[in-house]
Amino acid sequence: MAHGKLDMGKAWTQATALMGLNRDTIGAIAGLFFFLPSMASALFVPVTAITTAPPAGSSGGEDPAVVMQAAVDQMTALYADNWPILLAVFAMQFIGSMSLFALLTDRGNPTVGEALATGIKGLPSYIAAQLITVIGASLAIGLPLGLISALGGEAVAVLAVLVALVAIIYIMVKVSLAAPVIAIEGQRNPFTALVRSWQLTKGNSVRIAVFIALLVVVIGIISTLVSGIITLILSALGGGVATIGGAAVNALVNALLTALFVVVTVAIYRQLSDDLPQRAADIFE
Structure with a gap:
């Protein structure tokens, strides 16, 4: 099914308009489901630095695969030790x-309560779609490239990783x-939701990737500078103030970024969907 080309400027204009029109509701949902869970995670889940240093007694020229496996093992241990908290955080953010x-795209102008009900009802399908994607990508990309890298040596392994990253982004x-x-x-x-998404993005994959990449770079730089300055100020106060303040800053940045990318996704969907609600078209006429 053919679709028009994504207009990145229009998508950003629509996203900012949506945020302006719904700032109170977006703020309430982001505060409850993004900020508070991120704050709890920052306070109760220990921060573990992922070390890539070679084991003691090694030559220092470690195989990249060994280093990567060590990092994966550390992350696995972190999740294993804190899975109840992290699972609750992920569930809240998904909802x-x-x-x-639901609030920004439903043609029925739902209330916040109705939007929350829709979010909860759609959660199992959304999680299932995520799992299908991860498992499918692992089988379609991970297994062949893992075999190729194992048989081809270090140079081939590096190339395989690059190819895998491109495929994953796609x-x-x-x-x-x-x-x-x-x-x-x-x-x-x-499965149907994934197929529908695949159809909607047909012919616009590169444009969507570039649009999101630009947002990540620009917003990432701004948020890093702002959070860095605030964290530096809080660090001067020391003790619990710095810990709680730093967690609050990180949680706020996470909440803002998550809400922003949800709204941007809505704007992209509105452009590419064949079933745009009439009220959405009226807003941006």
């Missing part, structure tokens, strides 16, 4: 994201609209 999708772009499909179109079949 918040789905609720925002798949993420292709399935990026599955969440609004579940929320707005009421699609509860995760």
